[in-house]
Amino acid sequence: MTQPIKFYQTGTFTVGNRLLPEDLRTVQSSEARDNSLNSGHRACQGCGEALGARYVVDAAMRATGGQLIAANATGCLEVFSTPYPETSWQLPWLHSLFGNAAAVGSGIAAALKVKAQKAGQAQSTIRVIAQGGDGGTTDIGFGCLSGMFERNDDVLYICYDNEGYMNTGVQRSSATPPAARTATTQPLGPEPGAEFGKGKNVPLIAVAHEIPYVATATVADLHDLEAKVEKAMSMHGARYLQVFVPCPLGWGAASCDTIRLARLARETGLFPVFEAENGEITAVTKIRRPVPVDDYLRLQKRFAHLFGPKGHPETIARIQAMADKNIKRFGLMAEEGAA
Amino acid sequence: MIKQTEGSQAVAEAVALCRPEVICAYPISPQTHIVEGLGALVKGGELAPCEFLNVESEFAAMSVAIGSSATGARTYTATASQGLLFMVEAVYNASGLGLPIVMTVANRAIGAPINIWNDHSDSMSQRDCGWIQLFAESNQEALDLHIQAFKLAEEMSMPVMVCMDGFILTHAYEQVDMPDQAQVDAFLPPYEPRQVLDPAEPVSIGAMVGPEAFMEVRYLAHAKQTMALDRIPEIAAEFHEVFGRDAGGLVRGYRIEDAETIVVALGSVVGTLEETIDTMRAEGVKIGVLSIRCFRPFPMAAVRAALARCARVVVLEKSFAVGLGGIVSTDVRLAMVRIHVRGYTVVAGLGGRPITQDSLLRVLRLAVADELKNLTFLDLDWDIVNNHLAREAASRRTGPIAENLLRDIGASAPTRKARP
Numbered sequence: 001m002t003q004p005i006k007f008y009q010t011g012t013f014t015v016g017n018r019l020l021p022e023d024l025r026t027v028q029s030s031e032a033r034d035n036s037l038n039s040g041h042r043a044c045q046g047c048g049e050a051l052g053a054r055y056v057v058d059a060a061m062r063a064t065g066g067q068l069i070a071a072n073a074t075g076c077l078e079v080f081s082t083p084y085p086e087t088s089w090q091l092p093w094l095h096s097l098f099g100n101a102a103a104v105g106s107g108i109a110a111a112l113k114v115k116a117q118k119a120g121q122a123q124s125t126i127r128v129i130a131q132g133g134d135g136g137t138t139d140i141g142f143g144c145l146s147g148m149f150e151r152n153d154d155v156l157y158i159c160y161d162n163e164g165y166m167n168t169g170v171q172r173s174s175a176t177p178p179a180a181r182t183a184t185t186q187p188l189g190p191e192p193g194a195e196f197g198k199g200k201n202v203p204l205i206a207v208a209h210e211i212p213y214v215a216t217a218t219v220a221d222l223h224d225l226e227a228k229v230e231k232a233m234s235m236h237g238a239r240y241l242q243v244f245v246p247c248p249l250g251w252g253a254a255s256c257d258t259i260r261l262a263r264l265a266r267e268t269g270l271f272p273v274f275e276a277e278n279g280e281i282t283a284v285t286k287i288r289r290p291v292p293v294d295d296y297l298r299l300q301k302r303f304a305h306l307f308g309p310k311g312h313p314e315t316i317a318r319i320q321a322m323a324d325k326n327i328k329r330f331g332l333m334a335e336e337g338a339a
Numbered sequence: 340m341i342k343q344t345e346g347s348q349a350v351a352e353a354v355a356l357c358r359p360e361v362i363c364a365y366p367i368s369p370q371t372h373i374v375e376g377l378g379a380l381v382k383g384g385e386l387a388p389c390e391f392l393n394v395e396s397e398f399a400a401m402s403v404a405i406g407s408s409a410t411g412a413r414t415y416t417a418t419a420s421q422g423l424l425f426m427v428e429a430v431y432n433a434s435g436l437g438l439p440i441v442m443t444v445a446n447r448a449i450g451a452p453i454n455i456w457n458d459h460s461d462s463m464s465q466r467d468c469g470w471i472q473l474f475a476e477s478n479q480e481a482l483d484l485h486i487q488a489f490k491l492a493e494e495m496s497m498p499v500m501v502c503m504d505g506f507i508l509t510h511a512y513e514q515v516d517m518p519d520q521a522q523v524d525a526f527l528p529p530y531e532p533r534q535v536l537d538p539a540e541p542v543s544i545g546a547m548v549g550p551e552a553f554m555e556v557r558y559l560a561h562a563k564q565t566m567a568l569d570r571i572p573e574i575a576a577e578f579h580e581v582f583g584r585d586a587g588g589l590v591r592g593y594r595i596e597d598a599e600t601i602v603v604a605l606g607s608v609v610g611t612l613e614e615t616i617d618t619m620r621a622e623g624v625k626i627g628v629l630s631i632r633c634f635r636p637f638p639m640a641a642v643r644a645a646l647a648r649c650a651r652v653v654v655l656e657k658s659f660a661v662g663l664g665g666i667v668s669t670d671v672r673l674a675m676v677r678i679h680v681r682g683y684t685v686v687a688g689l690g691g692r693p694i695t696q697d698s699l700l701r702v703l704r705l706a707v708a709d710e711l712k713n714l715t716f717l718d719l720d721w722d723i724v725n726n727h728l729a730r731e732a733a734s735r736r737t738g739p740i741a742e743n744l745l746r747d748i749g750a751s752a753p754t755r756k757a758r759p
Binding site for chain 1: 392393399402412536538547548552
């Protein structure tokens with residue numbers, strides 16, 4: 001089932017540093033990785049979600065010795081990975097609906113628990129992940145997600161956050177940032193793009209459920225992402241991981257800028273990378289040198305209306321203020337001279 | 340064991356005897372007592388191992404059921420009314436994926452206006468969703484149908500809805516014969532899934548299917564329901580062998596052999612109809628009742644055979660297609676194509692309106708005399724209907740309908756008369 005890994009897939013900076021000792025190398029750098037989301041799928045060039053999903057599921061597969069089942073929400077990830085009669089998934093995988101991946105995950109976990117009890121085991125050796133995009137997570141699937149959290153069901157839920165409904169043609173979700181152009185937040189009127197003061201922070205809402213583990217990560221930092229998946233899989237109960245995955249199509253960005261954008265989102269402070277356990281934030285990824293939000297916004301056509309002669313510098317200033325607030329709120333600035 | 344118990348408790352105990360592995364519960368009247376009863380059995384350790392999940396909505400209840408059934412666990416849930424509608428997307432998904440979930444629907448009206456009492460609007464709204472739908476006439480049959488439902492669902496890889504009248508059955512204390520575990524174990528083998536999420540043999544379930552195969556997937560669901568038409572009577576016969584009583588099957592006739600008039604109905608009202616028919620038979624009227632016990636798949640041939648020799652058919656149904664008339668009637672008419680039978684539809688008991696023998700006798704005597712309208716609403720209060728129509732004709736801002744009618748009833752209740 002496993003494909004041989006070609007050299008170009010493993011020899012880059014983004015998929016693992018070959019200069020590291022073997023035990024510190026990423027899962028992606030290993031030819032023995034599961035390649036859970038096999039090549040041949042229909043994702044766009046430079047798709048952050050496809051990359052993120054392979055990173056996460058491969059890491060979860062390694063952490064569980066391949067004893068893993070996935071529930072998947074409707075969305076790009078589902079559509080591009082399973083066009084009938086083909087599938088890219090190398091693990092047992094179930095797609096039910098757009099808004100119920102978390103509940104389907106709960107059901108799988110419940111069934112596995114009973115099966116384990118019948119086999120005389122304390123708990124199942126088979127583990128469960130549920131995954132979806134931000135629309136399937138922060139909007140339509142939010143009720144099921146919150147239910148799975150409060151019951152502390154033994155599921156790791158992964159949200160691949162590309163800040164909008166990309167599969168349906170780039171509409172606004174509650175994860176779409178202010179000022180961003182989408183098909184339903186047009187760059188028109190006095191406040192072009194998505195409005196300020198709307199949207200929700202699901203990682204913090206997850207923290208408020210006081211579940212065992214919540215983390216954010218980006219596709220730009222593979223070591224960090226894999227470590228968080230591994231940590232999540234070492235724990236039981238409800239866990240939540242939100243991975244920032246740029247969307248070249250929806251954001252109007254170059255395919256080659258996916259990793260760069262994900263890194264800039266963290267380095268500007270717009271996407272705080274942190275971990276929380278049982279309701280307390282336990283770690284943040286520090287920013288060594290804060291990057292002005294301009295550098296991040298300019299690479300994306302969804303923010304093009306903010307720049308140029310008819311631009312909106314005051315809006316850029318508001319976005320910068322959001323980044324500054326995150327840096328302060330999460331304590332993202334590295335101490336001078338610290339590593 | 341013969342015992343006197345509430346319908347919901349009887350169903351809970353029967354479901355427990357089927358050894359479900361995952362149960363999802365979300366409260367909605369009138370099914371709450373069933374999942375409460377099961378919850379107590381799980382919590383007390385009598386039903387083990389079994390996972391009982393208190394979920395946050397009916398949509399989640401069916402979604403959890405989808406996950407657990409796809410992982411090879413025998414899975415049960417119960418709902419009613421608004422709850423069934425809230426889970427509809429997942430209801431279709433469960434049948435589309437071919438997952439043998441068993442669900443009780445404690446039949447209740449659908450709002451607005453909000454109404455907790457019994458009719459069949461909820462189940463009927465889901466008649467095309469790909470689930471098998473069985474209707475219980477009594478608490479004994481409700482209990483028995485659940486045991487049959489797991490066997491049927493798992494053999495066919497199809498979900499089954501067991502429909503029982505809310506309150507009329509769920510909250511009624513009746514004598515039932517509760518089977519013992521050994522009998523149920525002898526009748527119902529452990530669940531052997533056709534498809535299962537298993538890391539040892541990974542499969543993708545729920546792939547996107549385009550025009551090239553979607554029709555065929557849908558047709559296979561129909562083909563399977565057609566096969567279930569053969570299997571349902573066989574399972575009823577196997578049930579009779581083990582438990583020694585009749586339950587289930589496709590249809591059941593009462594005094595229809597020589598009947599010139601046959602009343603077709605579903606659920607608990609069949610009992611009332613049988614007594615009404617006894618009264619009319621004593622008066623020399625050749626009348627009988629046909630109970631449809633399996634509404635999906637619709638037993639076209641069995642209904643047609645039962646109605647072939649009568650002169651008129653009265654479909655008495657607790658459901659109503661606004662803008663058309665009867666729902667059950669439409670299907671029954673299909674079974675009557677090219678047989679020369681007069682057909683009447685009587686919509687009755689919506690929102691818990693009592694269906695009394697007196698009212699039944701009145702409409703059935705009219706039917707026998709062929710003086711009944713094609714579509715009749717049993718005991719509809721024309722005064723308040725006409726009153727409101729006049730109000731709407733007279734002014735624009737008439738306000739909310741239901742509240743107006745309640746006010747009218749309050750004012751005119753002492754003089755109100757029921758009419759056929």
